[in-house]
Amino acid sequence: MLSTLIEQGYGEPEDLNCAEKILYGANEVYQLGLTRQALRIASGFGGGMTIGSVCGALTAAIMVLGILFVKDRAHESDKIKILTQELFDTYQKQMGDIDCTPLKDHYRREDIKCKYVITKAAAALDTIIKKEQDSHQA
Numbered sequence: 001m002l003s004t005l006i007e008q009g010y011g012e013p014e015d016l017n018c019a020e021k022i023l024y025g026a027n028e029v030y031q032l033g034l035t036r037q038a039l040r041i042a043s044g045f046g047g048g049m050t051i052g053s054v055c056g057a058l059t060a061a062i063m064v065l066g067i068l069f070v071k072d073r074a075h076e077s078d079k080i081k082i083l084t085q086e087l088f089d090t091y092q093k094q095m096g097d098i099d100c101t102p103l104k105d106h107y108r109r110e111d112i113k114c115k116y117v118i119t120k121a122a123a124a125l126d127t128i129i130k131k132e133q134d135s136h137q138a
Contacts, residue, residue, distance in 0.1 A: 017046025019056035048100025
């Protein structure tokens with residue numbers, strides 16, 4: 001799963017930011033089929049879009065949810081809204097916030113940077129994807 005990949009240091013040698021780690025890693029784990037050019041879309045979302053807003057790992061997780069669960073566009077159903085809200089609620093409950101600045105203040109350490117924050121976002125995403133996949137197999 002994605003959280004295991006992140007926990008093992010995925011993206012660190014390449015110096016990927018938080019959003020890139022989630023999108024690039026999900027591309028591998030969930031076989032999204034995104035090109036290198038498409039993956040670059042996550043580049044500006046690191047550091048809460050560089051202004052400390054919503055964590056880049058979460059914004060990239062929303063990108064993954066869109067790729068996996070939106071057929072053509074967001075307005076075709078409420079699915080992406082429901083899954084995004086679930087992601088935010090789960091993460092907020094576990095971490096106490098969804099915004100980059102307070103998350104960094106509380107969890108970032110010089111030796112691991114934001115690895116814990118990113119791993120938790122990946123785990124929340126993994127849980128949603130697994131639940132959705134299980135519900136379609138039942």
